[in-house]
Each structure stands twice: as structure tokens, then as C-alpha cells.
Amino acid sequence: MLKYFGTDGVRGVANAGLTPEMAFKLGRDGGYVLTKDKKDGERAKVLVSRDTRISGQMLEYALISGLLSVGIEVLEVGVITTPGLSYLVRAQGADAGVQISASHNPVEDNGIKFFGSDGLKLSDAKEEIEKLIDAPEDKLPRPSAEGLGTVTNYHEGASKYLQFIENTLPEELGGIKVVVDGANGAASALISRLFADMGVDFTTIATHPNGLNINDHVGATHTKKLQEEVVKQGAQLGLAFDGDADRCIAVDENGNEVDGDHIMYVIGSYLADHGRLKKDTIVTTVMSNLGFTKALERRGLKNVRTQVGDRYVSEEMRANGYNLGGEQSGHVIISDYHNTGDGMLTGLHLLYVMKDTGKSLSELLSDFKEYPQRLINVPVKDKKDWKEHKRITEAIKKVEEELSDEGRIFVRPSGTQSLLRVMTEAPTQELADKYCEEVAKVVEEEMGSK
Structure with a gap:
């Protein structure tokens, strides 16, 4: 079990849990681990952004x-x-990259996320970095004069990145009115340049960051303002990114939120229609709605599921040659172009499908019937041994038998809290509520923290 690194790097409250002293250690120890294999005389290169x-x-x-x-x-x-x-890490042939961001979290949080030379999140190196952080004595090299590193401004990297996104599309995207929500985050200064270059008729909200308003009731996790603005302006599409813009959530012309499952269905169906969806498969996590899988099956397409986390989706895609995958939360990986979830790339490709088909977003989703869900978080004393409780496993089995293939129940421990998450999907909200409450009650009786 790692002490500092979570699934998305090192996170905490800035200047409290995540201090400048810790950031220095992460730079020193992480930088050493990621670049120690350089040959003598070769200078390691690392990109840093926020x-x-x-x-x-x-x-x-x-x-x-x-x-x-x-x-x-x-x-x-x-x-x-x-x-x-x-x-940019890949494009510059750098040894590593470090992003300072807490993604969709509130402003008081921050995080430090490392990328390897392939632009992917670290795996094996985390353990070695943590050992160095906790070592009683710092024995790493301390060069002086010519052995010290240097800093070079590379702000032109943003233009190079935007050009890359633009080049993934065959034509400009005029003719559809779009409202874009930048979450007052990292995409704020890029949105107008990108959408103007692509000929989009667009307006923006939440693109004026002041250091304190990132994700503040805006962005991919708070779409109410965007939904209202799409309806008010008579737009055909709304796009919302989160603080670091690796997520995209959409809004249709009627003001309805369109999550990652729906976006993958639209893009995946389009790719399949043009013979470009590899193995006719989309990779998602176990949290994707059952309606997503059913909609794909009606089109003769398949859904492979992984455990929760975009890292696992990415690993499955690379291991088995799939080119589309992601999470319900809006991380969508279109690996023909990029090896990680990219909100702006996803948003433009969704817009392109609408333009090329001439269909509204609601029309493109007309065959997607979402199953009602219910989620209950049950506080527990020890989340690790829940499978050893016979009453819980029997309650789950009973629900599975009654739902058959017309619903599902999913129980998993929280990654960060002493909770068991009980989630059900069923043909009706009434059934989803009933089954979820039944199992949650058994969990509480067997393991509850009260």
C-alpha cells in the first residue's frame, strides 16, 4: 500500500497536507528516479506545468x-x-513530465502527477520514489556549478498542443452553435484559440480564472450553469471540462446532461459505422451504466469492463488493441490520436460527429436507454473483509438472481474512505431503490461503523 501516491499522483490540501517541502522532495526524489538511467554526460529533460x-x-x-x-x-x-x-512530453522527447493539478477537486486541494517518457502515468517508479522520500538520510547527488539543472520557459508548448488537436480533424466545424465551460481551469486560455481556429460558432463561460474560482460550481462536475446557458442561447451543444481538462461532459440541445457513457456511445457508433472501431469494442469501467452495454449490443458492438480508474481502461486498451474507452465521469481516450483522456479533443470529435451526420445530440442518443441507478455509501469499520460476511454475499446473490440480465448490483470499497459503495441498476427506479436499500441495510447490520 503506497503512503503518498494515490491513483492520480500525490494529492492533499495545499500548504497543509501537500507542502512546498513535500513538493521539493517529490521533485528531487522523483526526478532522480525517472532520469537515473541517463548515460554520463546526458542531461535529463523534464517538463513541468500546472x-x-x-x-x-x-x-x-x-x-x-x-x-x-x-x-x-x-x-x-x-x-x-x-x-x-x-x-508535449512525447512530442519533445522528454524523459518525464510533472503536472501540478487536483483536477476536479476544490481550490484548496492540489496535486502532483508524474508522467513517464511515453506520456503515461507512472506505475513501478512510485514505490521507489516513496522509499527515497522516507529515507532517514538524503544520499542523492548534490552537484554544484555546471552539474546543476537549468530552467527554460516553454510557454509556446500550448500552441504546439493546440495544433496537434486541430490536426486530428479533417475539416473545420462551423454550423453548430456551442457553449463551452472552461471550469476556470487549465483550458480557460486555450478554448477560444482552439474553437476559433476550427471555425466553431461558440461562446464561453467560466474562462476567467482568478486562482480561487477553479471548479467553483462550474465545469464537468457542476453543469447546471452550462445547461441553463445552452437553453437560453438556443445552442445545439454544450461542452464542460474540469479543472485540468482531462474530462468532458456534454449538454444536448434540450439542456440535458450527457455523460461519458453517452459520449463514448456516439463517437464509438460513428467509428463503427465507418469501419474504424477496432474489434468493434469500447472499453469502460464497471461503473458504466447497463444501458450503455445494452445499446452497444443492439448495434452488434461489445463492451469490455475494467476496475474503476482511467489507468485501468488505458492499460486494457493498450494490451488488447482497442482504440476507444473511458469512464462515465467524462475521461474518454481516443487512442488513434492520444494515449490519455483529453476533454478538448473529445469535445471536438463529438462536435464533428454531429456535423458529419447532420443529427442533433439527442437524435444520436435516441437508442440509448439509461437504466435507473441508486448508490448508497455505507460507513463501515473495516472495508477490506466485506466478502467474508456470508449475509452480505447471500444478499447480493439474491438480488443478482432476481434481476438476471435486466439489471445488476455492484459493491465495492471506497478507495479513500471507510465506506462500502452499494450500487444497483434496474428497469425501474423503484426496483433500483428497493434492491440497493436491501443490500445496504445488510451491510450496515454486519459491518456498520455506528
Whole structure:
């Protein structure tokens, strides 16, 4: 069990759990681990970027100091999206990249996320970095003079990244009115340039970050303002990104929220119609709605599911040659172009499907019938041994037998809290509620923390 690294890097409350001192250690120890295999005389190169949080510069300067202390050449990208940094690491042939962001979290949080030379999140290196952080003595190299690292401004990287996204589409995208929500985050300064270059008729909301308003009732996790604006302006589409713009959630012409499952269905169906969906399969996590799988089956397409986390989706896609996957939360990976979830790339490709088919978003989703869901979080004393409780497993089995293939029940421990999450899907909301409450009650009786 890792002490500092979670599924999305190191996160915490900035200047409290995630201090400048920790950022320095992560830069020094992480930079050393990621670049220690360089040949003598070769200077390692690492890209560093951030989102718009007020704590970003504080952590960035501390992190860069750590990288410089072990002789690394730093390219300081400035504010850019997480997928933007991932692309630039590969494009620049860098040894690693570090993004300072807490994605969709509130402003008081921040995070430090490392990428390898392939632009993907770290796996094996995390353990080695953590050992160095907790080592009683710092024995890493301390060069002086010519052995120290240097910092170079690389703010032009944003233009290179936007050009990459634009080149994934065969034509401009005029003719559809779009409202874009930047979450006052990392995409804020990029949206107007990108959508103007693509000839889109667009307006924006939440693209004026002040360091404190990132994700503040806007963006992919708070779409109410966008939904209202789409209806008010008579737009055909709304697109919302989160703080680091690796997610995209859409809004249709009627003001209805369209999540990652729906977006993957639209893009995947279009790719399949043009013979471009590899193995006729879309990869999602176990949290995707049963209605998604059923809709794909009606089109003769398949759905492979992984455990929760876009990292697992990405690994499954690479291992088995799939080219589309993602999460209900809006992480969508179109691997013909990029190896990670990219909100702006996803949004433009959704727009392209609408333009090329001449159909509204609601029309493209007319065959997608979402199953009603119910989720109950049950506080428990120890979430690890829940499968050893016979009453719980029998209650789950009973629900599975009664629902058969017309619904499902899913129980899993929270990754960060002492909770068991009980989720059901059924043909009606009444049934979803009934089964979820039945199992949650058994969990509480067997393991409840009260």
C-alpha cells in the first residue's frame, strides 16, 4: 500500500497536507528516479506545468528547485491541461513530465502527477520514489556549478498542443452553435484559440480564472450553469471540462446532461459505422451504466469492463488493441490520436460527429436507454473483509438472481474512505431503490461503523 501516491499522483490540501517541502522532495526524489538511467554526460529533460489554482506557483517553484538540485533540465510550460502536458512530453522527447493539478477537486486541494517518457502515468517508479522520500538520510547527488539543472520557459508548448488537436480533424466545424465551460481551469486560455481556429460558432463561460474560482460550481462536475446557458442561447451543444481538462461532459440541445457513457456511445457508433472501431469494442469501467452495454449490443458492438480508474481502461486498451474507452465521469481516450483522456479533443470529435451526420445530440442518443441507478455509501469499520460476511454475499446473490440480465448490483470499497459503495441498476427506479436499500441495510447490520 503506497503512503503518498494515490491513483492520480500525490494529492492533499495545499500548504497543509501537500507542502512546498513535500513538493521539493517529490521533485528531487522523483526526478532522480525517472532520469537515473541517463548515460554520463546526458542531461535529463523534464517538463513541468500546472492548472490555475492559487497554490500552483508555490508548489511549482518548490518542485522545480528539487528537479534542479539533481541536475535536471526543466522546461517550464506554464498553465496547460494535463493531456496537453502528456502530449508535449512525447512530442519533445522528454524523459518525464510533472503536472501540478487536483483536477476536479476544490481550490484548496492540489496535486502532483508524474508522467513517464511515453506520456503515461507512472506505475513501478512510485514505490521507489516513496522509499527515497522516507529515507532517514538524503544520499542523492548534490552537484554544484555546471552539474546543476537549468530552467527554460516553454510557454509556446500550448500552441504546439493546440495544433496537434486541430490536426486530428479533417475539416473545420462551423454550423453548430456551442457553449463551452472552461471550469476556470487549465483550458480557460486555450478554448477560444482552439474553437476559433476550427471555425466553431461558440461562446464561453467560466474562462476567467482568478486562482480561487477553479471548479467553483462550474465545469464537468457542476453543469447546471452550462445547461441553463445552452437553453437560453438556443445552442445545439454544450461542452464542460474540469479543472485540468482531462474530462468532458456534454449538454444536448434540450439542456440535458450527457455523460461519458453517452459520449463514448456516439463517437464509438460513428467509428463503427465507418469501419474504424477496432474489434468493434469500447472499453469502460464497471461503473458504466447497463444501458450503455445494452445499446452497444443492439448495434452488434461489445463492451469490455475494467476496475474503476482511467489507468485501468488505458492499460486494457493498450494490451488488447482497442482504440476507444473511458469512464462515465467524462475521461474518454481516443487512442488513434492520444494515449490519455483529453476533454478538448473529445469535445471536438463529438462536435464533428454531429456535423458529419447532420443529427442533433439527442437524435444520436435516441437508442440509448439509461437504466435507473441508486448508490448508497455505507460507513463501515473495516472495508477490506466485506466478502467474508456470508449475509452480505447471500444478499447480493439474491438480488443478482432476481434481476438476471435486466439489471445488476455492484459493491465495492471506497478507495479513500471507510465506506462500502452499494450500487444497483434496474428497469425501474423503484426496483433500483428497493434492491440497493436491501443490500445496504445488510451491510450496515454486519459491518456498520455506528
